[in-house]
Amino acid sequence: MTPILVYGFPSGSSMGLVAALEWLGKPYRLCRVDMFGEMRDPAYAKLNPRIETPALIADKGQIVTETMAIAAWLEARDAERRISFDPLSRDADRMHQLMAFVNTGFTGAFGPLWAAMEMDVPEPAVQAAWQKLGIEGVLDRHDKLEGLIESGPYLMGDRPTLADGILVGVARWLEFHQVAEVARWPKISAIRQVLEADPAVVFATGLENGEQLTGNGCCQGHVALADVIEQYGV
Template structure:
């Protein structure tokens, strides 16, 4: 069977994994869930009790959570090296370095903004303090990413890789929260613009928005209820 990626909307980090599946060029299926409602309710909690997305149902029917773990699963199946590099090479090490950086501090830096937005009982002073902390953290991580980047069009050269996939799924959060001035980080801004012009990313964004979009690699969407029934069986 094809792997099934459960991806979230709106603004899910998993959007980048959908693009990665397209770049990989192997058949897959998708399940789309709402990150404000379905992710914390039945039947999704029967699939992932932590109530988080993304989730991958592998080609063996086994659940796999956490963005980095899913990205490494894709890397192991990238026999044509479309989105990764040969093991035990410097490029592979750098790929893992970028992926770890993006999946930890770069992603977590936006956490205070989400806390301020979701804490209905917080005072205006608490929300302002969280946003101020978020701004400091997000700008710190953008400065570090800007310093890490070379002169190539993508994070690791002439083609997008899993590192770019992890980046594009979360980089838009800084814009959503107005946490940065894009002019302060020209390399990051250029990469973001380049990726958002990529056909696979445009396809992933259309799916996230609920718009009709097709791909030779996408074998269809599996409704959440059906996915949960399969897991129960």
């Protein structure tokens, strides 16, 4: 079957995996999930008991969750090496390093900011402490990512890879949480400009915003969440 990526809105990290699917150039389908609404329905746990996006309904109908696992699934099928590298190469090691850093420390640094924003019963002192922790962490992880980048126009090499896909959905949270101007980190800033103008990212962002778009032709349309849960949920 054609795989289905379950992606979240608003401002989900999974937007970058939609872009990666476009770059990969193989047929896929999508399922759009409101993270503040339908993802909270108990039925969603049949796709991911941790109540998170993304999730991939893979070729045999099996559910693959966790961004790194989904990226690994895509990498293993990228025989033409459009978004990855020969698994035994140094480039592959470097891409995995960048992906892991972005998916763990870099993404996780935003956690306190999300927690402060989404607190059910606001506690200003707690929120202020979490915001301080979040801002310090996000600044530090940006400094460290800036230090990891060798040269543009992408995180590595001269074409977008899975590492860029994992970065692009998350990097925009810097502005969402009003932490700092991205210009403070010239290399990250330049890469983000290239990525955010990329047709696949423009497509993925537009879908996230509810626009009706066709992309490069690989996307075979959307499947309703209820249908995905009924057919593939466990």
